Amino acid sequence: MKSFGFQKIVDRQIDLDKADLSLVQALARELTGWQRCIGCGSCSATCTAAGMGSFNPRKVQMLVRMGQWDQVAQEAVHCQLCGKCRLVCPRDVDTRQLMLEFKKLQTISRP
Ligand code: SF4
Ligand code: SF4
Numbered sequence: 001m002k003s004f005g006f007q008k009i010v011d012r013q014i015d016l017d018k019a020d021l022s023l024v025q026a027l028a029r030e031l032t033g034w035q036r037c038i039g040c041g042s043c044s045a046t047c048t049a050a051g052m053g054s055f056n057p058r059k060v061q062m063l064v065r066m067g068q069w070d071q072v073a074q075e076a077v078h079c080q081l082c083g084k085c086r087l088v089c090p091r092d093v094d095t096r097q098l099m100l101e102f103k104k105l106q107t108i109s110r111p
Pocket of ligand 1: 089
């Protein structure tokens, strides 16, 4: 096949009717503040781990809202818990604490 220098974007449709939002609700009970995120991307722009790969804390925030827990857990392992994201967040979201909780998703059972 001839290469045109680009490729089709992978289908990322998400069926929200089938999304598992139980952990979002559990997270809302346990941790406050993360709902303040406005998706500005400042955390991603300054993130230590993002500078070394495709990790993107803003994307993780969006995946949480869509109940994509498998992806959240896979992404969170890349966080180095440096805390720079919190310093730049205009909404004072403690993304580092969130990532710490998401790392636990690898080992805890879901509600
Ligand atoms: S910097 Fe704060 S408000 Fe902006 S995307 Fe990151 S967590 Fe959300
Ligand atoms: S704590 Fe994690 S998400 Fe935040 S800047 Fe550091 S590596 Fe990135």
